[in-house]
Amino acid sequence: MKRLLITGAAGGLGKVMRERLRPLAEIIRVSDIAPLGDAGEHEECVQCDLADGDAVHQMVEGCDGILHLGGISVERPFEQILGGNIIGMYNLYEAARAHGHPRIIFASSNHTIGFYPKTQRLTPDMPTRPDGLYGVSKCFGEALARMYFEKFGQETASVRIGSCMAAPSNYRMLSTWLSYDDFALLIERIFAAPFIDCPIIWGVSANDASTWDNSHISWLGWQPRDNAETYRREIEEKGVPDGGDALVRYQGGVFVNDPIYK
Ligand code: NAI
Ligand code: 15L
Numbered sequence: 001m002k003r004l005l006i007t008g009a010a011g012g013l014g015k016v017m018r019e020r021l022r023p024l025a026e027i028i029r030v031s032d033i034a035p036l037g038d039a040g041e042h043e044e045c046v047q048c049d050l051a052d053g054d055a056v057h058q059m060v061e062g063c064d065g066i067l068h069l070g071g072i073s074v075e076r077p078f079e080q081i082l083g084g085n086i087i088g089m090y091n092l093y094e095a096a097r098a099h100g101h102p103r104i105i106f107a108s109s110n111h112t113i114g115f116y117p118k119t120q121r122l123t124p125d126m127p128t129r130p131d132g133l134y135g136v137s138k139c140f141g142e143a144l145a146r147m148y149f150e151k152f153g154q155e156t157a158s159v160r161i162g163s164c165m166a167a168p169s170n171y172r173m174l175s176t177w178l179s180y181d182d183f184a185l186l187i188e189r190i191f192a193a194p195f196i197d198c199p200i201i202w203g204v205s206a207n208d209a210s211t212w213d214n215s216h217i218s219w220l221g222w223q224p225r226d227n228a229e230t231y232r233r234e235i236e237e238k239g240v241p242d243g244g245d246a247l248v249r250y251q252g253g254v255f256v257n258d259p260i261y262k
Pocket of ligand 1: 007008009010011012013014031032033034048049050051068069070071072073074083084088107108109110160161162163164165
């Protein structure tokens with residue numbers, strides 16, 4: 001790619017991917033509402049609110065691919081979710097439509113399906129069961145991506161990320177963990193494919209305890225290498241939650257207990 005845009009680049013995942021994805025493009029354009037620090041070599045920094053349509057058009061212009069990590073990433077009052085995740089998604093897709101349909105990777109979330117019981121194996125064609133307004137906003141994002149594909153041919157991979165962090169930090173993450181390496185590998189595969197359509201992909205490592213079925217994307221050739229099982233002993237030493245604990249009862253873990261924040 002000539003220019004890859006990473007939104008949410010000042011956030012937890014954005015900071016990691018800003019470094020790791022350097023080889024994917026001549027220029028990485030990093031964007032966030034928060035300060036981004038100085039532009040590194042082969043970088044451009046664009047500070048911008050996703051809810052500002054004109055600013056988003058300028059941010060997207062000239063980009064051949066977009067990794068969309070920006071937005072509210074946990075349960076928050078609706079007004080915050082509305083700006084970052086609903087209006088922000090619409091602005092991003094309108095800008096992509098105006099600027100040549102750069103392929104988009106949308107950071108969706110397991111909280112689109114959080115109310116499924118942990119014992120159930122899931123495929124992406126099953127109905128959503130969001131566990132909060134945040135999860136609902138990610139369902140909106142996936143639906144928006146689908147509509148722009150059907151109407152305009154806009155390609156998007158909606159990656160329902162489990163728990164993407166350096167290492168799993170609780171019992172639930174033995175199934176939901178996505179390592180940074182496996183996420184970076186997935187991003188590479190998505191941008192390298194000649195055509196991707198508009199799939200929903202489970203963003204999860206090769207965890208023995210995973211309940212998410214990615215067999216529909218075997219054509220992508222993504223083979224996650226990490227397995228949270230490596231961490232089982234040290235996690236279990238901290239204590240094993242009982243079956244009634246939301247952490248292990250629901251796919252979305254404790255998000256199911258979040259109130260509607262005002
Ligand atoms: P984060 O909260 O650390 O980063 C999100 C970034 O988006 C922040 O830097 C924030 O300033 C920016 N942002 C928020 N509202 C904005 C707005 N209106 N305009 C522009 N930028 C705005 O979240 P994290 O963990 O880095 O996650 C990145 C993405 O991946 C998020 O979309 C999140 O929903 C999704 N995700 C992450 C998971 C994880 O395990 N880290 C799991 C599932 C989904
Ligand atoms: C998410 O969607 C959140 O963005 C992240 O902070 C984690 O809490 C993750 O899900 C998870 O379910 O572990």
